[in-house]
Amino acid sequence: MNESSNSGSSRPRRGWLNRTVLGIGLASLFSDWAHEIATTVMPAFLATMGVAAFWVGLIEGVANGLSSFAKMASGYYTDKLQRRKPVAVIGYLVTALGTASFGLATAAWHVLISRACAWLGRGVRQPVRKALLAGAVTKEAYGRAFGFERMMDTLGAVVGPASAFFLLQAVNHDYPTLFALTLIPGLIAAGLIAFAVKEKERKPVPHISFGERLKMLPAPFRKFLVAVGLFGAGDFAHTLLILLATQKLTPEFGAPKAASIAVALYVLHNVFYAGFSLVAGWLADRFPKNAVLATGYALAAAMALAIIFLPLTAWTLGGIFIVGGMHVAIEETLEDSFCAELVGEDHHGLAFGALATVNGVGDFVSSVIVGALWTAFGTSVAFGYSAVLFLAGSWLILRLPAERNH
Numbered sequence: 001m002n003e004s005s006n007s008g009s010s011r012p013r014r015g016w017l018n019r020t021v022l023g024i025g026l027a028s029l030f031s032d033w034a035h036e037i038a039t040t041v042m043p044a045f046l047a048t049m050g051v052a053a054f055w056v057g058l059i060e061g062v063a064n065g066l067s068s069f070a071k072m073a074s075g076y077y078t079d080k081l082q083r084r085k086p087v088a089v090i091g092y093l094v095t096a097l098g099t100a101s102f103g104l105a106t107a108a109w110h111v112l113i114s115r116a117c118a119w120l121g122r123g124v125r126q127p128v129r130k131a132l133l134a135g136a137v138t139k140e141a142y143g144r145a146f147g148f149e150r151m152m153d154t155l156g157a158v159v160g161p162a163s164a165f166f167l168l169q170a171v172n173h174d175y176p177t178l179f180a181l182t183l184i185p186g187l188i189a190a191g192l193i194a195f196a197v198k199e200k201e202r203k204p205v206p207h208i209s210f211g212e213r214l215k216m217l218p219a220p221f222r223k224f225l226v227a228v229g230l231f232g233a234g235d236f237a238h239t240l241l242i243l244l245a246t247q248k249l250t251p252e253f254g255a256p257k258a259a260s261i262a263v264a265l266y267v268l269h270n271v272f273y274a275g276f277s278l279v280a281g282w283l284a285d286r287f288p289k290n291a292v293l294a295t296g297y298a299l300a301a302a303m304a305l306a307i308i309f310l311p312l313t314a315w316t317l318g319g320i321f322i323v324g325g326m327h328v329a330i331e332e333t334l335e336d337s338f339c340a341e342l343v344g345e346d347h348h349g350l351a352f353g354a355l356a357t358v359n360g361v362g363d364f365v366s367s368v369i370v371g372a373l374w375t376a377f378g379t380s381v382a383f384g385y386s387a388v389l390f391l392a393g394s395w396l397i398l399r400l401p402a403e404r405n406h
Contacts, residue, residue, distance in 0.1 A: 016141035017148065023196025024133050025152035031092060031189035032153050034182040035118065036160020038099045041168065042111065045175045051108040059112045063119035068360025070123030075131075075353020076213060079346065080206075084128045085199045091125025092193055094118070096186025103176030127352035129193075134340040134348050135200055140285060142337035147281020150333050154274035158267065202345070213350055220401055221342040221351060225358050227400070228335060231297050231393025232362020234304075234386035235331075236370040238324055242266050244379065245321075248312040261314060265321040272325030280333040289338040290400045296330025297394035299323055304387035308380050335359075 046055060074091075078084045098118030105111045130146075137145045164178075171177045245262035246255075253261065283292045303323045310316045335355060343351040366386070374382035 016137045016144050018136060020136035020197045020199075021133065021145050021148060023192045024129055024136075025149050026196070027092065027189040027192040028129075028149055028153035029156040029159075029189075030185040030192065031095060032156025033160045033163065034096060034184075034186035034189065035099050035122075036157050037164045037167065037182050038102055038118075038179060040161045040164040041175065041178060042102065042115075045102065045105075046108060046111060048175070049106075049108055055108045055112075059108075059115050062112060063115045064360060064364065066116050067119040067123035068357050070120050071127050071356035071360070072350075072353040074124040075127035075349040075351070075356075077349075078128050078131070079213075079349040080204050082202065082204050083199055084131055084349065085193065085197060088125045088128040088132065088197075089190055089194045091121045091123075091128065092186070092190035094121025095125070096121075096183055096190060099186060100179050100183045103179035123356075126356055127349050130336055130340075130352040131345075131348040132197060132199060135202070135345060136198075139341055142340045143281040143284025143289070143333065144278070145281070146336040146340070147278045147284070147329075147333040150277035150281075150329065150336075151274050154270055154277060154329075158270050158274065213347070214354070217347060217351060217354070218342060221339070223396070224338065224342055224400055225354060227393050227396035228355065229358045229362055230389055230396060231300075231331075232359055233365050234370070234389030234393075235300065235362060235366050236386060237363065237367045238266070238269065238328070240367070240370065240374075241269070241321060241324060244307065244312070245317045248317065249314060252314075265318055268318065269321040269325040272322050273329050276326045276329035277333050280330040281337065283330075284334055284337045289334055289341060290397050292330065293334035293338055294394045294398040296327050296334060297390050297397060299327035299330065301387045301390035301394065303327060304383040304390060307383045308387070 042059075074087065078087050081087070095118045098114050098116075098121060101114040101117070102111055105114060133145055133149060134142060167178050167181060171181075242262045242265075245265055246258050249258035249261055252258075280292070280296070303320055306316070306320050306323070310320075312320075336352070339351055339355050340348060370382045370386060373385055
């Protein structure tokens with residue numbers, strides 16, 4: 001750790017659930033609530049324009065690509081600022097306004113621009129938010145702080161789709177009104193960052209080229225990114241689990257009921273994701289973070305192997321969805337808290353940006369490859385590919401050095 005990091009960690013702070021951690025957690029909940037409403041109804045809104053499924057994939061791909069590279073740029077840039085918080089506030093405002101502007105769209109390319117703007121704001125704010133969160137607690141509480149934020153974010157992902165269902169009925173499928181209503185939670189999120197979050201004083205990093213800054217990051221962190229990237233190349237989007245459940249349950253229950261069961265299982269997945277995030281954070285603060293993260297990666301492998309070798313009934317699928325939610329909770333909480341531990345506070349912005357970019361590229365690669373293998377060779381080959389990468393990532397993480405927590 002550098003001098004700035006040590007001085008920041010030694011300053012006494014009363015408890016880990018302080019106003020900054022609570023403010024960031026609530027902002028994550030409200031912001032995710034807002035954009036999950038829009039995400040849930042976006043395909044139906046595009047359908048009213050008569051566009052093909054190609055546009056849905058294009059919109060998500062462009063938005064996620066912009067977001068991934070915005071995270072890296074934002075992290076690099078904000079390390080050089082004395083105050084990071086204004087950048088986070090702007091990011092939340094851009095996301096809120098971009099999401100609400102869906103209602104102004106009259107063609108698919110309008111939605112593409114709005115989604116790209118919203119996700120650009122989301123990418124800009126993410127490494128800054130994580131750096132603010134890491135700076136608000138001592139390193140002994142990184143796990144609980146990041147676990148709490150993940151839990152609140154996931155609660156937004158549960159509440160958002162449910163709100164979308166009821167709001168659609170309330171506004172009689174008036175999409176512009178529905179998208180305008182997303183401004184309420186979106187602006188609340190920006191307000192929470194602006195007024196609830198307290199940013200501690202810090203010394204900006206002197207101007208150095210991007211390449212030189214990357215070289216300054218510790219060697220264990222670079223190895224950590226390799227392990228995360230390897231795992232991420234197999235870490236398919238869990239919406240594929242919904243497709244799997246629908247296909248496997250249709251012969252027994254019929255297509256409509258199978259789809260309903262699959263959605264219910266995904267809600268169960270998100271409930272365990274939210275609930276286990278705080279547990280994962282507690283574990284991270286009491287055991288070596290590399291061991292806990294490696295366990296989470298191994299759980300992902302167990303989930304993939306269960307898909308291959310177990311008979312896929314409603315009950316076994318329920319277990320698979322639960323294990324999936326638990327492994328994502330450990331994965332996201334521990335990747336963030338381990339990242340904060342491996343890198344000094346002065347460079348947290350760039351470190352979180354690099355982590356987010358590697359994860360974004362991995363998300364894209366994994367979902368494309370797993371989907372292609374599934375289509376060409378079946379589920380055994382597709383999820384076998386994922387299981388191998390999950391186990392390889394777990395092994396690499398286990399070999400990394402980690403502090404022993406008490």
